[in-house]
Amino acid sequence: MRPSFYPPGMREMTLPVGDGFADLADALGLTPEELAAEACARVVAAEAHQVGDQALRLARRHDSLLRRLGE
Structure with a gap:
């Protein structure tokens, strides 16, 4: 069942899936x-x-540079 809305930042996408994917989802109860x-x-x-x-x-590798830039 497709949700009627998507939270901010989410987009709908359509992609083909094989029968195995549907079988796996069913086996997982999803x-x-x-x-x-x-x-x-x-x-x-x-x-x-x-x-x-x-x-x-x-950040660890360049910590001294980052400290100097922050001054």
Whole structure:
């Protein structure tokens, strides 16, 4: 069932999925749409984690420069 609205920043997307995807969703007690949304959320969360790790690494590597720029 398609939601009647999307939260801010969300867009609707249509993509084809095979029968296996629908079977997996059914086995998990989800609709294919719910499974796709969950999969997308996991990918976005993993990417956000990687970006955060890289930002922290760069901040540590360049901490003296960042301190000087902040003065």
